[in-house]
Amino acid sequence: MANLIACGAAMMSSTSSRSISSRLVLPTVNTAMMSLHLAEISQQVAEGAHAILVLDGAGYHGTAKTRRPRGLVVPDTITLLHLPASSPELNPMELVWQSLRQNTLANRVFRDDRQIVNACCDAWNFFANDPDLVASITSRHWAQVKLRGRWY
16 A cells, blocks of 8 residues: 555635635655645635745755755745744644644554544544634734735
């Protein structure tokens, strides 16, 4: 059985009451899969809106120095915001994963890979189906992007 990786992104719009999420279950984590994930996320961006996606330093994300790994396809509706190294407190997804581990995935034993993937998908769906939970976990009132001039 191939290993499957659950990738998720939670988004909260600061200009509306939209709290949405997106997820894919993929066979591996690499630049090609990240491109698929970005395409999926872009489908959730409202018409006329733009998403800023906060990323840590995973190799397939790129970094503030390298910007974008070769081959990474970023849709026009998404801007990647790379966090400084060793700054998990700035990454909203860290709290999402912590919440999923503590509230839906903790203290369980799994028989095989498929059961792990199914449990992760169930946990993500539980999270994603509660927009108030998405907003409360992913918003940071103390961390805001201030735009000066053009944003691109």
